[in-house]
Amino acid sequence: MPISMSSASLPVFQTMLGNLSHMLDKAQAFVDAKGCDPVALTQYRLAPDMLPFTRQVLIACDAAKNGVARLSGVEAPKFADDEQTLAELKARIAKTLAYLATVPAQTLDGTEAKDITFPVGKDSVRTMQGEAYLKQWVLPNMFFHIVTAYNILRHNGVDLGKKDYLLGAAA
């Protein structure tokens, strides 16, 4: 079957968010084993002007959720963004995956040339065609925040490797 806008998006979001959820399990195991304050991990930043771990997870989820919603032209559910603990972050990923499972593939297919207007930063918007929006904006953003979450955990000593990041890749 030829590649399509739905096959280029949904399975990638689902695999990578599933892998992120798996990384959170390993982060929880690390906190439990060390007996350390989990906030030291969930609020960790790689630089003072980068976002903390919690926000990396939330934005990875929203990149997928909002990307799919904008392409398919339906309103995305809004979440309160009040997750703090690793368990709450896992629940946020689960809610995002549950939403993705409700989006019919045919609402994404054929959106290659559709104009998508989306917010950039706090005060501006940008318009890209659907295919470029997916490939050059949504996917790079989702990967950015998942890999940054991974790097924060690795930098703090959580037992992770590339195989955890690529866990759900299916043939």
Place this chain on the structure above:
Amino acid sequence: MPISMSSASLPVFQTMLGNLSHMLDKAQAFVDAKGCDPVALTQYRLAPDMLPFTRQVLIACDAAKNGVARLSGVEAPKFADDEQTLAELKARIAKTLAYLATVPAQTLDGTEAKDITFPVGKDSVRTMQGEAYLKQWVLPNMFFHIVTAYNILRHNGVDLGKKDYLLGAAA
């Protein structure tokens, strides 16, 4: 035009490797301004058992080069992997982009169901179909190493932001 294996791969590799080259310019400007030993940056690791910055750049390049070569069924050029300086890493990206520019789109198109066998680690191989190989292996790998390179630079104080990472995204 419908999305295709070539449009889902080449422009993404080209944009992201171009952005990585731009980040290297900012890393060079940082080293020049600080007067610090550039090796402190190029050999920096986010964890003792992670790869240093130089290897992040080389593997990002090779993810794109080898991914395209395996999908299209042509032999990829082999490079010596002896880059050390930021200038040499920039040249490696340029060589990779020059190679990508020689790959005809039609050698990638239609490879969705083609079996691709590729090395995993030092001692094993894996086979995935072309579309899954691109979406679930090549792209996640390329993004992993570009974002980790970005995070190493950010963690060390290089003046970078999300706009640098997404620089070349075109509508």
